[in-house]
Amino acid sequence: MTDDAYLFLVDDPAETLGVPPAEVGPPACMETPAVRAWLDAQGVSALSPRLRLVSPEETEAIEEGAERLPVPLGEEELSRLRHRTAPQALAAVEGELLAYRDCAHGRDELLARALAAGVAPHRIAELTGEDLRAVRAAATR
Structure with a gap:
């Protein structure tokens, strides 16, 4: 397992691994020169349906040979990514926990x-x- 999240490209936009970056914010890393250069080199935009973001604990599921780029995520961005990729039953409970955190702050x-x-x-x-x-x-x- 790595400490970085990864941007990667899927062949089929129907792929369920990861989420499009826009669904988690979009993360601040999308505006970095490294990410912009990688997107340009791949010939895709930040809004491409083939572009996905996966959390550090899920990087091993990225298909061998897939184009990928490690990206740093802030704590809140990583939390949103994990929440977005959790199974629906867990996501509902996580949503309640986030609401509790927000009101208990x-x-x-x-x-x-x-x-x-x-x-x-x-x-x-x-x-x-x-x-x-x-x-x-x-x-x-």
């Missing part, structure tokens, strides 16, 4: 702000569903 700061504003700890616990101990602990952070 800044949780401790919000709890501390509420305490500082004078909202009673038991009321914060009631409103948020957080454990009262977690609410009180936020005051010491």
Whole structure:
């Protein structure tokens, strides 16, 4: 396994391995000189239906001899790629986890702000569903 994701070309656009880069953002690497030069050398555009992106753990599935290029992805880009290529049942649960992460982001700061504003700890616990101990602990952070 490699640490890089890979751009690669498929012969048949119906191929299911990987995803078109536009479906994950598109990733920032698509604007690098190396990727643009590789696309030019292959005679394809960034929107080609033959162009795919695969995560590091899936690179071994790329067909032997396929044109490929290692590309670095940011953490968020890699997360979107993995989410997009997960089986549908897993993707649904992953979507819920991402929503949870997004709404839980800044949780401790919000709890501390509420305490500082004078909202009673038991009321914060009631409103948020957080454990009262977690609410009180936020005051010491």
